Amino acid sequence: MxxxxxxxxxxxxxxxxxxxxxxxxxxxxxxxxxxxxxxxxxxxxxxxxxxxxxxxxxxxxxxxxxxxxxxxxxxxxxxxxxxxxxxxxxxxxxxxxxxxxxxGYQGYIELMYRAGAVSSVIVEAVYTNDRFQYRPGRDERPDHEIDWDADDRGQLRLVYAYAIMRDGATSKVVVLNRKKIQEIRAKSDSAHSEYSPWNTNEESMWLKSAARQLRKWVPTSAEYIREQLRAKAEVDAEQTAPQQLATPSAPMPQPHQDDDEDGPVEGELVD
Structure with missing residues (x-):
């Protein structure tokens, strides 16, 4: 005892x-x-x-x-x-x-907002009964219509994500179809667990897949803010010395690799 x-x-x-x-x-x-x-x-x-x-x-x-x-x-x-x-x-x-x-997908979105470079992040799932159109190179952003009165939106068909930057520009638009999502799912170590969100909340994992891909094209670190502040300080310093050329503002960070499993990305960058 x-x-x-x-x-x-x-x-x-x-x-x-x-x-x-x-x-x-x-x-x-x-x-x-x-x-x-x-x-x-x-x-x-x-x-x-x-x-x-x-x-x-x-x-x-x-x-x-x-x-x-x-x-x-x-x-x-x-x-x-x-x-x-x-x-x-x-x-x-x-x-x-x-x-x-x-x-999770909300975590990736939170990291994007926290970096301070975006004004909004859109991550949405498209079902078979929705109307969706996006033509890379012609459309700045996807055109997605949902019948909110419908009892059933159908099956998951696509997922997309993009961000609107603080200067009004649109980031790269990420669009993933079911085949691409299944390829990402196959790389997940936890997908076979009965408790995995892949099995308990499939839509959230579709959204996460798109948000994770978007993360490669949108700053998610405070380093971006520091770089912007540094560039502004350099510009201010140059403006006090007219004999020197003005320093251009800091460029947008290049896409970075994520620690998680990766999948294909579709879409075009629209300036």
Whole structure:
């Protein structure tokens, strides 16, 4: 009996909830300055309380769970939401559930807004009963009409994403069809888990695929803001010295590679 109580206390003191609370300071150190560490920690603990499968998977491998939380904290995203998924999965058949952390479509959109280069981000799914038209090189943005009175919009057909920059320009328009989405899904390590958003919320993963592709063409880092400020300072300095040529403003960052699995991209960049 005493041994059982001792083991229960050890599990409680080293369980996922206790570890989140114990390492709150370390998590807070890597968070962006705008994130409230205490509120973030409460939300992370709340996921364990409301989702038994996440709690089970986190308890099976607390290290993997904390690694996922550290990734979310560094990005300043809320775990257990469409910003950052906590996906229970099995590394092999018969193995215990563990947690895999994945940035969600709302997370990619949040990172784009946070960089300060965009005024709006549009990520939408197209169903078979919707009307959709986009001609690269001719249309600046897709023309998408939805019959909101329809009882059924049909099956998922396409997904698209683009951003409107602060100067009014339209970013590259990303359009993915079902075949391209299936190619992306096939590269996902967690897609075969019954708890994966690929199986529980398919539309959100279509949206994520488009948002992740758009991320290559839209700044998602504070480095963009710093570069703009540096360029402005150089221009201001040059203006105080008329004998020198003016320095051009900082160019738009080139597309960067994402850490996640990649898929094909369609669309054209419209200036």
């Amino acid at each position: 005493t041994e059982t109580i001792t083991n229960a206390v050890a599990v409680r003191d080293n369980g996922p909830q206790a570890m989140v609370e114990r390492y709150q300071g370390e998590l807070a150190q890597v968070m962006p300055s705008h994130v409230n560490a205490q509120a973030w920690t409460r939300l992370a603990v709340g996921v364990l309380r409301r989702d038994p499968k996440v709690a089970e998977a986190a308890g099976n491998d607390v290290g993997a769970f904390m690694s996922a939380l550290m990734d979310a904290a560094q990005k300043g995203l809320t775990p257990g939401t469409d910003e950052f998924y906590l996906v229970p999965r099995r590394k092999r058949r018969g193995a215990p559930l563990t947690i895999q952390g994945n940035t």
